[in-house]
Amino acid sequence: MEKAMDCEQKILISELNQGKELAERLRKHLNSISSPESRQFLVEQILSSYEKALSMLNWGAPAVEITPTITTLESPCYYANCSPGSDVSDQDCKDQCHKNIYKKRKTEPRWTEQVKVISGTGLEGPVDDGYNWRKYGQKDILGANFPRGYYRCTHRHSQGCLATKQVQRSDQDPTIFEVTYRGRHTCFQTSRFAIASTSLINAKSKLDKEGCQLEEQEQKSKLLKELSFNFTEELKSQEWNTEDDIFHLFSFPETTIGSGDEENDIFKESMLENNILGSLSTAFISPATSDSSYLAMSPCHMNNLGIDHNVRTPESNSASTSGTNSPIGDWDLLDNVDFDTNFPLDNPELLA
DNA sequence: GCCATTTGACCGCG
DNA sequence: CGCGGTCAAATGGC
Numbered sequence: 001m002e003k004a005m006d007c008e009q010k011i012l013i014s015e016l017n018q019g020k021e022l023a024e025r026l027r028k029h030l031n032s033i034s035s036p037e038s039r040q041f042l043v044e045q046i047l048s049s050y051e052k053a054l055s056m057l058n059w060g061a062p063a064v065e066i067t068p069t070i071t072t073l074e075s076p077c078y079y080a081n082c083s084p085g086s087d088v089s090d091q092d093c094k095d096q097c098h099k100n101i102y103k104k105r106k107t108e109p110r111w112t113e114q115v116k117v118i119s120g121t122g123l124e125g126p127v128d129d130g131y132n133w134r135k136y137g138q139k140d141i142l143g144a145n146f147p148r149g150y151y152r153c154t155h156r157h158s159q160g161c162l163a164t165k166q167v168q169r170s171d172q173d174p175t176i177f178e179v180t181y182r183g184r185h186t187c188f189q190t191s192r193f194a195i196a197s198t199s200l201i202n203a204k205s206k207l208d209k210e211g212c213q214l215e216e217q218e219q220k221s222k223l224l225k226e227l228s229f230n231f232t233e234e235l236k237s238q239e240w241n242t243e244d245d246i247f248h249l250f251s252f253p254e255t256t257i258g259s260g261d262e263e264n265d266i267f268k269e270s271m272l273e274n275n276i277l278g279s280l281s282t283a284f285i286s287p288a289t290s291d292s293s294y295l296a297m298s299p300c301h302m303n304n305l306g307i308d309h310n311v312r313t314p315e316s317n318s319a320s321t322s323g324t325n326s327p328i329g330d331w332d333l334l335d336n337v338d339f340d341t342n343f344p345l346d347n348p349e350l351l352a
Numbered sequence: 353g354c355c356a357t358t359t360g361a362c363c364g365c366g
Numbered sequence: 367c368g369c370g371g372t373c374a375a376a377t378g379g380c
Contacts, residue, residue: 135357137372150371154356166371 112180114170131185133165145171155187162186 133151141148146169153161163183170176 134355136374138358139370139372142369148370152372164371 112178115177115179131163131187141168144168146174153185153187159187 132154134154134156135149135151137150138147139150149167151165151167153163155161163181163185165182166180168178168180170178
């Protein structure tokens with residue numbers, strides 16, 4: 001009991017420290033010529049940290065509907081408080097957990113997105129938002145022409161991910177789906193990004209095993225180039241908001257990337273060999289890192305084929321931020337980014 | 353056989 | 367008591 005409290009307290013402190021650090025970073029950004037998007041992103045991260053800390057303090061208190069103040073830019077994964085469930089074998093415990101989950105759910109933030117489906121894509125609905133969902137119910141809703149679909153994360157049982165979403169087709173415009181998310185994903189392998197990175201890691205380990213060939217270096221270099229190309233293509237297909245999205249994902253040395261192709265190739269190779277793979281294996285491969293709020297990944301900003309994510313309606317008192325809806329799809333950004341040296345997951349407190 | 357979806361039943365909240 | 371949300375058996379696809 002006491003240990004659990006200690007653990008929560010540590011996480012709480014860490015969360016508050018995170019907020020402080022982000023605030024410090026924001027201060028630096030204010031003095032520099034950084035983009036408004038970067039600052040906005042930091043502000044939202046700060047708010048996210050404090051919201052999380054506050055919701056932790058509310059733990060066990062009468063259920064309060066916490067609605068996120070930021071819904072314009074950020075992904076669902078920032079806000080929820082779901083922790084990975086433990087394996088439950090006995091019924092009593094199951095019931096207890098059930099009740100807890102219910103209690104939790106009340107405190108879980110909810111937010112709604114309106115997703116427009118462009119006709120002719122063959123897509124039935126806003127299916128691909130970067131995560132794997134499993135439908136567990138459908139219900140006719142009073143006053144609605146279309147039934148509401150209930151989805152939960154595919155990795156609910158395997159990884160204890162409690163993220164859920166509800167999909168409701170709009171009465172007014174049947175091409176618009178209102179997607180209400182609940183809970184943050186605590187699973188890592190579900191995102192398209194993770195899939196891409198996992199395949200990278202697999203490929204790399206394969207390379208390492210095949211490393212005894214004579215033309216090893218040549219082959220390795222060739223394959224790595226191929227891989228980095230595929231990887232960047234995959235990343236391009238995501239919709240990153242700002243360079244912050246990138247630098248919060250990885251831990252990179254503070255280097256200024258040259259513009260020459262040769263230098264870029266060298267960069268990509270070293271990036272793959274030394275940084276990305278290492279970081280990714282920490283971030284994505286180990287589901288034990290239960291708190292993914294430090295992983296600034298925005299599945300809902302991934303541009304889906306034929307699906308327009310620009311229409312977005314915060315469910316509640318959104319301190320909706322201006323000018324943040326414009327996606328930055330320019331991959332060249334990466335070439336000019338000064339990557340942050342602090343990989344957010346490198347927090348011993350949280351990994352313990 | 354495994355996994356995802358469907359669908360009627362059940363439960364809790366207002 | 368009605369409604370929204372979830373469960374779980376049945377069903378279907380691969």
